Amino acid sequence: MREDMVKKILKLLFDAPVSSKEFLVDREDEINSINLICSFQPFGVYGVCGETGIGKTTVLNFIEAKEGKRIYLKLTEKESKEIIIGDMLYKLTSEIMGYNDRDLSKLAEKAKEFVIEERSETDTMGVGGRVIIGGEYSKSITHSRKFNVYLAYEFLNDILELLLRKYGRVILLIDELDKERKEDVLIILDSLKSVFNKDNLVVIISLPFAIYREYARDRLRWNESGNLENILKDVFFLEPMSDEQIQEMILKRLKDYPDFFDGDALCEIARYSDGNPRDALWISQRIVLNNLDRHRITGDIAKETIKREIRKYFEDVWELTDIQEKVLNVVARYGGSRSSLVKRLEENGIKRQTAYTYINRLKENGLIIERNGKLKVSGKIYYLIID
Ligand SMILES: Nc1ncnc2c1ncn2[C@@H]1O[C@H](COP(=O)(O)OP(=O)(O)OP(=O)(O)O)[C@@H](O)[C@H]1O
Ligand SMILES: [Mg+2]
Numbered sequence: 001m002r003e004d005m006v007k008k009i010l011k012l013l014f015d016a017p018v019s020s021k022e023f024l025v026d027r028e029d030e031i032n033s034i035n036l037i038c039s040f041q042p043f044g045v046y047g048v049c050g051e052t053g054i055g056k057t058t059v060l061n062f063i064e065a066k067e068g069k070r071i072y073l074k075l076t077e078k079e080s081k082e083i084i085i086g087d088m089l090y091k092l093t094s095e096i097m098g099y100n101d102r103d104l105s106k107l108a109e110k111a112k113e114f115v116i117e118e119r120s121e122t123d124t125m126g127v128g129g130r131v132i133i134g135g136e137y138s139k140s141i142t143h144s145r146k147f148n149v150y151l152a153y154e155f156l157n158d159i160l161e162l163l164l165r166k167y168g169r170v171i172l173l174i175d176e177l178d179k180e181r182k183e184d185v186l187i188i189l190d191s192l193k194s195v196f197n198k199d200n201l202v203v204i205i206s207l208p209f210a211i212y213r214e215y216a217r218d219r220l221r222w223n224e225s226g227n228l229e230n231i232l233k234d235v236f237f238l239e240p241m242s243d244e245q246i247q248e249m250i251l252k253r254l255k256d257y258p259d260f261f262d263g264d265a266l267c268e269i270a271r272y273s274d275g276n277p278r279d280a281l282w283i284s285q286r287i288v289l290n291n292l293d294r295h296r297i298t299g300d301i302a303k304e305t306i307k308r309e310i311r312k313y314f315e316d317v318w319e320l321t322d323i324q325e326k327v328l329n330v331v332a333r334y335g336g337s338r339s340s341l342v343k344r345l346e347e348n349g350i351k352r353q354t355a356y357t358y359i360n361r362l363k364e365n366g367l368i369i370e371r372n373g374k375l376k377v378s379g380k381i382y383y384l385i386i387d
Contacts, residue, residue, distance in 0.1 A: 001292055009260065009288055012253045015281045017057035024062070025249045025277075027055060030236050031062045037234070038171045038202050039066050045189065045196050045203045045231065049178070049212035050238030053278025056206040059238065060173050063204060068169025071095055075176045081188055082147035083119075088174065089152050090115045092159060107162060111155040118147050149191075157195045169200040182210040189231045212237045240275025240371075243267070249277055250284060261287075264299020272306050272379035274369060279379070283309070303383075310383040318367070318384070326350065327358045328377050328385055331368055335376040 001009075018024050030048075037046055048056050064070060073095065077087035093108040093115070163170050177185055185208060196203050215228045215235045241249070247266040254260055261269070261284070269287070273280035283306060287297055290305045320328065330344050338359060345355035359375065362368040367381050377385070 001295060005257075006288065006292060009254065009257060010285055012257075013250070013281050013284045013288065015053075015278055017055075017061055019058075019061040023249075023252050024058070025245050025252065026241065027059055027062075027238070030059055030238060034059070034063050034204060034236060035066075038063060038204075041202060041233070043197060043199050043201050044233035045193075045205065047205055047207040047211065047215075047232050047235040048238065049207045049209055049215075049235055051209050051240075051276065052178075053276050054238045054240065055277055056178060056238060057175055059236075060175055060204065060206065063171065063173060065169065065171040068171065068200070069163060069167040070171045070173070071163075072173045073175065075174065078180065080147075081184060081191070082149045082152075084177075084180070084184075084188060085149055085152050085156075085192070086115050086119060086147055089156050089159075092156070096159065096163065101166065104159075104162060104166065107155075107159055111159060114151060114155060118152075153192075153195055156192075160195065160198060160201060164198060164200055170202070172201065172203045174203065174205045176206060178206040178208045180208065182208050182214070185211065186228075186231065193231060207235070211235070241277060242275065243270035246270040246273050246275060246277065246280045250280065259296060261297045261302070262299065265297045265302035268299055268302040268306060272310075272383060274379045275371070306383045307386070310380055314380055314384060318381075323350070323354075323358065324362065324367075325385065327355065327362060328367065328381055331359070331362075331375055332377045332382055332385055336374055338375060341375060 034046070034048070037044075048059060050056055060072065071092070073088060073091040075084060075087050075091065077083045089111055093112040096104045097108045097112075099105075160170065160172075177188070180188075189205070211228070212235050215232065247270055250261065250266060250269060251258065265287070269280050269284055272283050286309050287302055287305045290309070291297060291301060294301065326348065327345060327350070330348060331341055334341065334344055338356075341359060342352060342355045345358075346352055350358075359368060363370065363375070367378055368375055369378050370376075376382075
């Protein structure tokens with residue numbers, strides 16, 4: 001392959017959220033449903049859940065505000081509830097300062113100063129409880145100060161109210177909250193309930209996968225101070241893509257090089273990805289980089305490269321016991337319903353109860369996955385154990 005072609009193909013396969021329709025695959029239903037909410041629901045907080053790399057940010061990119069203002073915030077600070085809320089406020093102020101509105105800018109300026117001052121003071125106090133004045137250490141301060149989260153709520157509240165007065169309706173998209181622990185996210189959302197519950201304010205938040213599971217399973221109590229239904233009006237779950245959709249995604253990106261991966265190679269990429277577009281892009285790039293001397297990637301080449309790559313990355317991570325390996329081999333070879341697999345395992349000399357237990361545990365660990373009611377081994381395991 002020529003160098004410029006390698007560069008171009010790698011760029012086309014680069015992992016970044018999609019924002020142009022040209023490259024978008026599926027997700028119409030989810031995008032339409034969320035857009036309906038944005039247009040018609042009186043207010044409320046809604047979640048978008050899904051495993052990492054499944055396409056949450058991509059979906060958020062296609063959410064529009066037919067009426068009013070669309071505001072997208074990408075959170076980056078983690079550490080604690082206070083810092084996350086401070087970050088939310090900071091990102092909101094940066095956003096609205098660009099609107100060239102005097103009232104909004106004035107309020108945003110005040111709020112921004114508050115966050116910066118709070119953060120730097122809190123941080124200085126955190127370091128050994130000392131404050132530096134005029135280059136010298138002042139007397140050490142024994143107490144440590146905490147970020148004033150109540151003032152942060154007040155600023156958030158005032159800014160949102162002003163935005164609503166100016167624009168009539170606000171669609172607030174908050175991305176990357178899904179990287180926090182489920183428990184922390186719930187505490188944060190609960191504490192923001194009164195700030196977010198405003199007529200004509202629709203808040204869409206990307207949430208950890210675990211929250212969906214909980215929401216879907218029981219819609220029950222989470223703890224004494226509230227339940228999920230109380231915090232979230234609805235949650236959208238982004239399912240893994242089908243093999244065909246993964247292939248479509250790669251083909252759309254490589255439309256100038258339609259023959260670079262042949263049909264079988266695309267099947268191998270999809271098999272590896274288990275419907276996760278990020279995993280598909282990652283392995284595709286690895287295949288390119290490992291085959292610089294080739295102009296076309298066949299199924300066999302893709303398969304051999306994936307096997308090699310997987311062994312390099314994952315062999316030491318999973319140390320499988322003999323019996324685990326036996327179970328995984330049977331599942332890899334046959335796939336199917338749980339009971340049919342247990343029967344096969346019994347034929348291979350594994351006791352019925354043991355077989356059930358092993359299958360369940362391997363499924364909990366993600367080594368066995370379920371798609372359309374059928375069990376199979378995950379893509380990573382598949383390429384680790386096949387010959
Ligand atoms: N519907 C889609 N059509 C085409 N490509 C997609 C789609 N969904 C996701 N992708 C691709 O998959 C990758 C991951 O998508 P994205 O960043 O949106 O996922 P995410 O769920 O927000 O991930 P994270 O958990 O890291 O925030 C990106 O490279 C994106 O281009
Ligand atoms: Mg994202």
